[in-house]
Amino acid sequence: MSAPIIEIRDVSKTYDASDAARPALADFSLEVAAGEALAVLGPSGSGKSTLLNLIAGLDRPDRGVVRIAGTPVHELGEAALAGYRRERIGMVFQFFNLLDDLTVEDNVLIPAQLAGTGRVEARERANELLTRLGIARFARAYPGTLSGGQRQRVAVARALMNNPPLLLADEPTGALDSESAAEVRELLGALVAEGRTLVLVTHDTGLAAQCATRIIELVDGRLARDVRNTPLAVAR
Ligand SMILES: Nc1ncnc2c1ncn2[C@@H]1O[C@H](COP(=O)(O)OP(=O)(O)OP(=O)(O)O)[C@@H](O)[C@H]1O
Ligand SMILES: [Mg+2]
Numbered sequence: 001m002s003a004p005i006i007e008i009r010d011v012s013k014t015y016d017a018s019d020a021a022r023p024a025l026a027d028f029s030l031e032v033a034a035g036e037a038l039a040v041l042g043p044s045g046s047g048k049s050t051l052l053n054l055i056a057g058l059d060r061p062d063r064g065v066v067r068i069a070g071t072p073v074h075e076l077g078e079a080a081l082a083g084y085r086r087e088r089i090g091m092v093f094q095f096f097n098l099l100d101d102l103t104v105e106d107n108v109l110i111p112a113q114l115a116g117t118g119r120v121e122a123r124e125r126a127n128e129l130l131t132r133l134g135i136a137r138f139a140r141a142y143p144g145t146l147s148g149g150q151r152q153r154v155a156v157a158r159a160l161m162n163n164p165p166l167l168l169a170d171e172p173t174g175a176l177d178s179e180s181a182a183e184v185r186e187l188l189g190a191l192v193a194e195g196r197t198l199v200l201v202t203h204d205t206g207l208a209a210q211c212a213t214r215i216i217e218l219v220d221g222r223l224a225r226d227v228r229n230t231p232l233a234v235a236r
Contacts, residue, residue: 003070005166005197006032006055011064011074013050013221024050026221028064032199032214034165037192037231039208040201042218048201051218052170055199056089057081069165086114090159094171096151098143104154105130105139111161122161129157133187149180153187167191170201185210192231 008030014023024047032038040048053059054066057073066073069088076084085091090111098107105126112122130136133153135146143151152172159167172188173181181204189211192198202208208215210232217225 002034004031005034005036005069006030006199007065007067008051008054009065009067011054011061011066013047013054013059013061023221025054025061028221028223030216030223032197034197035195035213037196037198037211037213038200039212039215039229040199040218041203041205041208041215042224046218047221048218049170050221052168052199052201055166056091056168057084086111087162088164088166090162090164090167092152092155092159092167092169092172094174096143096148096155096175098151098154098158100142100144103140103142104135104146107143107154108157108161111158115162117162125161126157129160130154133157147180148176149183152176152180152184156184156187156191165197167196167198168200169198171203172200173202173204173207181207189231 008028011025011028012023013025014021040051042048054061055068057076061074064074071084071088073084108126108129109122112125127136130139133156135150135153138146138150143154173184176184185207188198192211192213200207200211209229212229213231215227215229216223
């Protein structure tokens with residue numbers, strides 16, 4: 001078997017330095033294989049976003065190992081972390097994090113520009129992604145004129161721009177009306193069906209059931225449940 005794409009070993013993270021502070025993650029270990037779609041459930045404050053931020057290299061563990069696609073993320077300095085995030089991670093957020101004064105196409109082009117991809121090649125890839133995600137007609141529109149579901153599709157296109165081995169999403173349907181949420185569930189399900197490795201933090205159990213191949217639950221920074229799931233999008 002190939003090495004896991006996510007290898008987290010004995011990780012602890014406490015935000016407050018005082019002795020009384022509760023750890024956000026406590027002696028946490030997790031392995032995820034390439035092609036798995038992991039949904040992370042758990043009550044508010046259980047450490048879900050902390051876990052995602054450690055994987056994304058947006059935060060550091062107090063101790064333990066965070067190895068992603070062979071990269072020892074816990075050991076990297078700031079410059080190497082920026083490169084890691086640019087090349088290895090695509091990230092989707094609850095509130096899209098699009099730049100409202102750039103067009104849809106220019107938003108999607110940002111990761112390619114940061115990576116130094118040539119303009120022609122980058123635009124080709126952007127247009128291909130926008131077409132695949134069904135939003136090519138909005139290429140020259142501004143994000144503010146789009147529905148929530150359409151905006152989240154733009155965010156997914158941006159996340160896929162540099163074709164990262166790992167896609168992370170924190171509450172991608174959390175700010176959407178039910179119709180838009182269904183749209184985003186369908187899109188993520190399709191990405192999982194084509195074998196994308198995905199980590200999905202969510203309160204949306206419907207999203208987990210539809211898209212995940214594995215569901216874990218955190219309680220107080222610890223693993224409380226770890227089960228296999230047959231995603232609906234694949235079963236169909
Ligand atoms: N930047 C921070 N500074 C201080 N404490 C933090 C910070 N981020 C998270 N915490 C604390 O760490 C714990 C875990 O928070 P985390 O954001 O990972 O939870 P979560 O499971 O994502 O919750 P939610 O479902 O509300 O998003 C909580 O007790 C939270 O208050
Ligand atoms: Mg959170």
